Amino acid sequence: MAQSRINKAASIYTRLNGLIKSNLIKWSDRPLWYDIYKAFPPQRDPIYRSVLGNDVVAPLPKKLYYKEDELRAYFFKNISPIETIVLNSNMQQPNWETFISTYYEMEKMGLKKESLIDATIETLLAKGFYFKNNLKKTNNLIEQTNDKNNAESDSVKNEMKTLEGEISKSNLIETANVNVSPDSNNQKL
Amino acid sequence: MNFLKLSHLLNPLKINALSSSLPATKKISTTVMSNFYLNSLKLNAKASQLASTTKLPFSDADDKSNNERAENISRAMSYYLEKMAERESLMKFKTEEFEIGKRHLAKMMGENAETFTQDDINRSIEYLLPSGLFNKKARPFLKHPEDYYPKSKLAAFGSDGRPLHHLFYTGNPDFYQIIYELTQKYLNLNRLEDAMNLIKGRMKTIHKTDEADLNTRINLTGSVWIDRNKLNVKFNMKIDELSYNKFIIMLQKLAEHSLSKREETFIGQFIVPFEPPIKLSDIPALLKDETGRPYQELEVRQRTAIVKLKLYEGNGKIKIKAPEGNFNINFFDSLTQREQLLFPFKVVDKINKFDIEMEVNNGGMSCLSKAARYAISKALCCFVSADSIEKLRLAGLLTSDSRPKERKKPGQEGARRRYTWKKR
Amino acid sequence: MLNLTKNLPIIINKLTTPQSQKLLKFTSNIHSTAGNRQNDQNLKTSVVPQKSKIINPLKHEDFFQINELVKLEDLFKARCHYGHHHGLRCPWMNEFIFGTRITTDIIDLDQTIPLMKRALNFIAHIAFRKGVILFITRYAQHIPLIEQSALEVGEYSHCKPWRNGTFTDSTRRFGSVIRLPDLCIFFHTHEKLNEAHGALSETAKMLIPTVAICDSDSDPSQITYPIPANDDSLVSQQLYTRLIKEVIIKAKKKRQELEEQGYVIQYE
Numbered sequence: 074m075a076q077s078r079i080n081k082a083a084s085i086y087t088r089l090n091g092l093i094k095s096n097l098i099k100w101s102d103r104p105l106w107y108d109i110y111k112a113f114p115p116q117r118d119p120i121y122r123s124v125l126g127n128d129v130v131a132p133l134p135k136k137l138y139y140k141e142d143e144l145r146a147y148f149f150k151n152i153s154p155i156e157t158i159v160l161n162s163n164m165q166q167p168n169w170e171t172f173i174s175t176y177y178e179m180e181k182m183g184l185k186k187e188s189l190i191d192a193t194i195e196t197l198l199a200k201g202f203y204f205k206n207n208l209k210k211t212n213n214l215i216e217q218t219n220d221k222n223n224a225e226s227d228s229v230k231n232e233m234k235t236l237e238g239e240i241s242k243s244n245l246i247e248t249a250n251v252n253v254s255p256d257s258n259n260q261k262l
Numbered sequence: 263m264n265f266l267k268l269s270h271l272l273n274p275l276k277i278n279a280l281s282s283s284l285p286a287t288k289k290i291s292t293t294v295m296s297n298f299y300l301n302s303l304k305l306n307a308k309a310s311q312l313a314s315t316t317k318l319p320f321s322d323a324d325d326k327s328n329n330e331r332a333e334n335i336s337r338a339m340s341y342y343l344e345k346m347a348e349r350e351s352l353m354k355f356k357t358e359e360f361e362i363g364k365r366h367l368a369k370m371m372g373e374n375a376e377t378f379t380q381d382d383i384n385r386s387i388e389y390l391l392p393s394g395l396f397n398k399k400a401r402p403f404l405k406h407p408e409d410y411y412p413k414s415k416l417a418a419f420g421s422d423g424r425p426l427h428h429l430f431y432t433g434n435p436d437f438y439q440i441i442y443e444l445t446q447k448y449l450n451l452n453r454l455e456d457a458m459n460l461i462k463g464r465m466k467t468i469h470k471t472d473e474a475d476l477n478t479r480i481n482l483t484g485s486v487w488i489d490r491n492k493l494n495v496k497f498n499m500k501i502d503e504l505s506y507n508k509f510i511i512m513l514q515k516l517a518e519h520s521l522s523k524r525e526e527t528f529i530g531q532f533i534v535p536f537e538p539p540i541k542l543s544d545i546p547a548l549l550k551d552e553t554g555r556p557y558q559e560l561e562v563r564q565r566t567a568i569v570k571l572k573l574y575e576g577n578g579k580i581k582i583k584a585p586e587g588n589f590n591i592n593f594f595d596s597l598t599q600r601e602q603l604l605f606p607f608k609v610v611d612k613i614n615k616f617d618i619e620m621e622v623n624n625g626g627m628s629c630l631s632k633a634a635r636y637a638i639s640k641a642l643c644c645f646v647s648a649d650s651i652e653k654l655r656l657a658g659l660l661t662s663d664s665r666p667k668e669r670k671k672p673g674q675e676g677a678r679r680r681y682t683w684k685k686r
Numbered sequence: 687m688l689n690l691t692k693n694l695p696i697i698i699n700k701l702t703t704p705q706s707q708k709l710l711k712f713t714s715n716i717h718s719t720a721g722n723r724q725n726d727q728n729l730k731t732s733v734v735p736q737k738s739k740i741i742n743p744l745k746h747e748d749f750f751q752i753n754e755l756v757k758l759e760d761l762f763k764a765r766c767h768y769g770h771h772h773g774l775r776c777p778w779m780n781e782f783i784f785g786t787r788i789t790t791d792i793i794d795l796d797q798t799i800p801l802m803k804r805a806l807n808f809i810a811h812i813a814f815r816k817g818v819i820l821f822i823t824r825y826a827q828h829i830p831l832i833e834q835s836a837l838e839v840g841e842y843s844h845c846k847p848w849r850n851g852t853f854t855d856s857t858r859r860f861g862s863v864i865r866l867p868d869l870c871i872f873f874h875t876h877e878k879l880n881e882a883h884g885a886l887s888e889t890a891k892m893l894i895p896t897v898a899i900c901d902s903d904s905d906p907s908q909i910t911y912p913i914p915a916n917d918d919s920l921v922s923q924q925l926y927t928r929l930i931k932e933v934i935i936k937a938k939k940k941r942q943e944l945e946e947q948g949y950v951i952q953y954e
Contacts, residue, residue: 078854080890085910089893105868106895108953109811112744115911116801121890122907124777131780137787341863415861423865424818428837431820431867432846433859445830 081121086110144173152194172197338423349414356407363404380405436499437509444512447528451521458521480522485533487513492534540651540660545643558644562637565667567625569633573641576617583621593622599631606639609657610650616642636662741949743814750810750936755929756802758795764925766915767793769902774880776905782914783902791902793914805897805911806933809869813841813937817868820844822885825874828923832873835927839934842867848877848884853892872898873926874917875905899926 082088089107092098122128148169149155158167166174176193184192364383368375371386383404393401418435419425429435429442488496490506501509516522517529548556557574580603582593594600607613618638622630639659643651654660668677675681743749761767769775769783769791784794812819821836821843823829829845836843844852849859856864870889875898877883886908889896895910899917906912916922944951 078891080887080908085890085893085895104893105815105817106808106812108744109808109815110895110910113804113807113811115804119890119896119908119910122778130777134780134783134791135785137785137792338863338865345862418860419865422816424816425842425864428840428842429833429844431842431844431852433849433852434846438846442830442833446834449830 084118084120086114086118141173144176145169147190148172171202338419339417339421342417342419346414353407353411356411360404360406367404434499434501436497437501437505440497441509441512443528444516447525448512448516448519451516451519451524454524455519455521478521478523479519480517480526480529482517482533484536486536488532488534493532496531538655540643540655542648542651545651548644556645558641560637560641562633562640562662564633564636564663565625565629565665567629567633568623569630569637570621570623571634571637571641572619573638573645574617574619575615575645578614579617581617581619583619585623594627594631596627599627602631602635603638605635605657606642606654606659609639609653609659610642610646612642612646616645632663635659739949740952741944742952742954743811744953748807750807750814750933750940752803752806752810752933755806755932756799758799760925761795761798761915761922764922765919766798766922766925767795768916768919769793772902774903776903778905778907779900779902779914782900782906793902793916795915798914801911802913802915802929805913806929808895808911809871809897809930810933810937812869813934814941816941818842818865819934820867820870821873822870822883823873824848824877824883825918827920828873831920831923831927835931839931840938841934844885850884850888853885853888853894866892867894870894870896871930872896872909873923875900875909876903 079088086107089098089103093100093103124130152172153168156168172193175196176189179189179192179196364378365375367383367386368378370390371382373382387402387404391402395401418427418430425431427435427439429438432438487510490501490503493506494500513529513532516525522529546558548558550556551574555574557572560571560573562569562571580591582589582591584593591600591603594603603618604613607616620634622634625633636659639654642654643660646654651660670676673681767784769779772786772789772791775783775791779791782794782797784792786792809819819836819839819841821832821841823832823845824847833843833845852859853866856866870885872883872886875883875886880903882905886896886898890908896908897911898904898906898909898913900906900909900912900914901917902914904917906914913926915926941951
């Protein structure tokens, strides 16, 4: 097929049109796509553009930030550092997400903006929430209640350890005897 | 018989004669049109002529559906048909010429033209036109044109111009088809393995040394991958070394899969049994002395050096007979050359258990010692067990060094060395 | 809903007003989704005038019912909105990007959908006219998928290293005059990192239209029907191949059916 190979000058459609007009390609010899292109033209003429040329580049896209990002930043800076997430396991909702959700709940209740964060922390602590206490800037509130929680949890932990020793022995025997059926495995995965 | 071959080439493809009979397209100014377009116009005109006379070699075309722009679409096919017709007429002409040439030759040799075979032709040409040209392809010949003209390919596309193979546009569909099958098989095995592991209740892939699963993996001991030339011949394709190496890596990966035994027939296409360089059956039997002592005789040449060896069972005596006189191991000055002689015995662990008698001629010292080493290890094969022969092979003692002497260059003292040069 | 549709055929017989005819069309759609294809076909054929038996598919706005195929939710689930790091962005992709979220570009799927529909429509029409369609990619992970899908549909694929002149010097490359593809579909526009695929310029030179999936780092300006979407993840590639396969098969079947019914297809 005769064609002009100057691919950067114009789109394929206009170049083909030129060839047809000047009788280099017969109307009956036009390629398959010509009619389809004519009936359903693309959004923009597929012409080569160069950044150095006169073509106007669209403005830079905006940066995406949400209200939750602010809250999250506050949380990591002032309340508790970021924790590792194991994507493989079915972990519970991470710390900061519960913080944000409770924040929105409190907001719906109609509290003032300044007191909102303190209120959310209070409610979370009241629920028995445990914050990691690695930061210097933590609220006094958290320190006090964390100490209490720790003291409670230590006593519980000691009891658990003694129990675990007994359980682990019996567990070992049980797991060895279990025949894993294929169906149950499939359900898990 | 060179003139016969030349006459074959003198006749062009008769394109000029054909194209002159076509409807004139010269009126259109050629400056505007590209040559390519002109050719295609001619082709279209020809296709209509050919279509009436020749039949298609296949019948997958439904003419009804291809009515729209039929001329445009069948351009590739018409070109192919035209080429085929050209070739046919050429071959017809050439075979006639060959028959006449054969008869002339038979007459010259005074033999019967009817019973004159190809062997007779070769013999008589060698007699009439003896040639000392190094390259055998350059020597004069007379053959049937089918034997030396490139064979015509089957069309790779249908009458509507659509290629028959889905990887046609890659340019090497035969080879890439094999790779495509290989990858699909590998992925299928992976899927199967995952499913099986789910049933067995383990998520880790089966370890390579897992004995229970050795039955499911293909066993490749005693075989090697097919080499590139054989592969090209077997599947009738051309692949370069780079893609061949990649292909072998892929094959290796498939073969190492834990379930590769399922694809045994596929992998088996690319496997050749391993052939050791020295077969046990090829090793000559031991000779016996007048006193009944077993020995072996050998002659080895390397570059200009010639070594005639006799190896006896004994206790480590060495006799070397050179043109200058008789010597023992002291014939070789440097320690490395002496070690070369002993090395084969060291590998088999039989130092001081054989006597050597050598006749040495020509060559430099290192070349002689190397030839002697090869001769000794080859002769040793007759005495020792198969395991020891394998040891010798692995040590590289059973391969001869076939490198010739590098030639002296003009303007230089030797092969590499330059003349000493002083500025003033 | 399902119960309603079962009872509907009885009601339809009684309805004769123009409003009721609208209802009829509506019900036919329900039938088709419920898997009752036979009724659907009968209704469609009755729309076409049987006297002339001439059909021009280009005059229909959506001849292959592609609008139903593309859904925003599918695209989102297949991670089609993920772009590259903003530093890799091609400036001509700015208009298709929704925003940058922590250095990563997010592609605007609202713009992707109409463009994708347009491209799929074009592919379907080419397949309907028995054009040669070539699937192209150089992304190693996707090659088996794309080669396989091209084979399933009865089209062609080129996923191997591109040799310059495959299109522009085809007679020498292939040893004879060949039919070049009528459409090239690029599933990935890069041959190596940061290097455009060699076929892109060659298709433009040889007047071959292109459909390409353009990630935020690829240049859409010379592509006839660009689809701004993620081209790196396997899940999204599976979606594209599924859609394109579906569309091609649909077009080919439709052609066969119309020919069997004795229709004459004209484009002018």
